[in-house]
Amino acid sequence: xxxxxxxxxxxxxxxxxxRTLRQxxxxxxxxxxxxxxxxxxxxxxxxIRRDLxxxxxxxxxxxxxxxxxxxxxxxxxLHLDRxxxxxxxxxxxxxxxxxxxxxxxxxxxxxxxxxxxNLDHVGQQVNGVVxxxxxxxxxxxREMGVLIGIIAVPAAAAQAVADQLIEGGVRAILNYxxxxxxxxxxxxxxEIDPTSALQSLTYYLAGTRPVEAPRHKHRAGNLVDEAAxx
Amino acid sequence: xxxxxxxxxxxxxxxxxxRTLRQxxxxxxxxxxxxxxxxxxxxxxxxIRRDLxxxxxxxxxxxxxxxxxxxxxxxxxLHLDRxxxxxxxxxxxxxxxxxxxxxxxxxxxxxxxxxxxNLDHVGQQVNGVVxxxxxxxxxxxREMGVLIGIIAVPAAAAQAVADQLIEGGVRAILNYxxxxxxxxxxxxxxEIDPTSALQSLTYYLAGTRPVEAPRHKHRAGNLVDEAAxx
Numbered sequence: 001x002x003x004x005x006x007x008x009x010x011x012x013x014x015x016x017x018x019r020t021l022r023q024x025x026x027x028x029x030x031x032x033x034x035x036x037x038x039x040x041x042x043x044x045x046x047x048i049r050r051d052l053x054x055x056x057x058x059x060x061x062x063x064x065x066x067x068x069x070x071x072x073x074x075x076x077x078l079h080l081d082r083x084x085x086x087x088x089x090x091x092x093x094x095x096x097x098x099x100x101x102x103x104x105x106x107x108x109x110x111x112x113x114x115x116x117x118n119l120d121h122v123g124q125q126v127n128g129v130v131x132x133x134x135x136x137x138x139x140x141x142r143e144m145g146v147l148i149g150i151i152a153v154p155a156a157a158a159q160a161v162a163d164q165l166i167e168g169g170v171r172a173i174l175n176y177x178x179x180x181x182x183x184x185x186x187x188x189x190x191e192i193d194p195t196s197a198l199q200s201l202t203y204y205l206a207g208t209r210p211v212e213a214p215r216h217k218h219r220a221g222n223l224v225d226e227a228a229x230x
Numbered sequence: 231x232x233x234x235x236x237x238x239x240x241x242x243x244x245x246x247x248x249r250t251l252r253q254x255x256x257x258x259x260x261x262x263x264x265x266x267x268x269x270x271x272x273x274x275x276x277x278i279r280r281d282l283x284x285x286x287x288x289x290x291x292x293x294x295x296x297x298x299x300x301x302x303x304x305x306x307x308l309h310l311d312r313x314x315x316x317x318x319x320x321x322x323x324x325x326x327x328x329x330x331x332x333x334x335x336x337x338x339x340x341x342x343x344x345x346x347x348n349l350d351h352v353g354q355q356v357n358g359v360v361x362x363x364x365x366x367x368x369x370x371x372r373e374m375g376v377l378i379g380i381i382a383v384p385a386a387a388a389q390a391v392a393d394q395l396i397e398g399g400v401r402a403i404l405n406y407x408x409x410x411x412x413x414x415x416x417x418x419x420x421e422i423d424p425t426s427a428l429q430s431l432t433y434y435l436a437g438t439r440p441v442e443a444p445r446h447k448h449r450a451g452n453l454v455d456e457a458a459x460x
Contacts (some may be wrong), residue, residue, distance in 0.1 A: 011430050014430060040250070079432045079435060093330045093331075097327040130413060146437075147435055148428065161363065169361070178249070180272060182237065190430065190431060193245075195245070195337045196245035198314075198378065200247035202308055202402070204402065205307055205377055205401060205402055
């Protein structure tokens, strides 16, 4: 399993596989074909088989996948069999929503530090985490050994925050600020960019009312990387 | 320009091109090579050229792109030369953050309707928009001719909300609920899924401290669809 031969787009689909497999387990579904899994995830069966083939052999010819074992395997591949601490920077409306969000905790993440610029927020507690002064990002993150940063500050402040996080040792950043950040080669980024998502949807709303269905379409747009040929 | 021959992944990159081109205009940059544009966007120059080639000829051999004209062209392609109304469903922490977010307005979108389940919120005003009872989604959306829905309700409620929006005529959905929604063929979806984004980042944090830089990496992970070959 070598980092450098697995396309990032494959890695980005794996969490959706994990979520889908966990959902199937709650429905007491113990085996699934690549077709069934693909339908739930929103990609083709061929895509499922190709993605998983990077990590070994999982399905049995004619029997499909063992849902429980596949869930465990993908969980391990993504290193979700442990809990990860994350530092949240920004405590405006968005930062507060993120701090209150329970989805991270249920999925191997814990916001262990929160930084705010507004001194009225500094010293407050959120779920047992004391809010710290944003100026202390680098030393605190380094001291705590936090590797994951979540940026929820205005666009103009985001690059400086990213630099301070990275200076403190952060190697993975989830960026909510609507700006493209420049980061060193050994830092990984994901952007949460709802404006771009909306702006790509309007492409399909051309000459609407009545809407003509496009002949080809991808259901889960942000998971699909296949070119027109597939 | 036919909808069915342009891969969705290309469409998803266009908003980032628009944002980048607008940023360049504010910096008084009037021409740019595909290399320069690619560096700013975080994809290869070849990718830029290939993406734009779907829509016609934009660059001049040896002269690069006219930034202003390219920005106008991509804006038109995405139908961002008008304002789009959107209905927001959900007014918890996340819904409130979305309602207060100014990024949509500056980028061709206006939240024209807000629906809440909590009757304490119904009747309140946010930026001049009165919050309505969530049970009225279908008739209100139909009456207003809204084509875009933003779902910010808990996972368990999301499918029902999507169904009601679509019943009212919505054809494009931005889904913040951590669940895969089933929608008809003529409805387009984007998912805003920070948990999955975080879960795909930890893949790269294997055996960290010290971190070994992967040999190949994509800087803007969610924009890149290229397989390992490129």
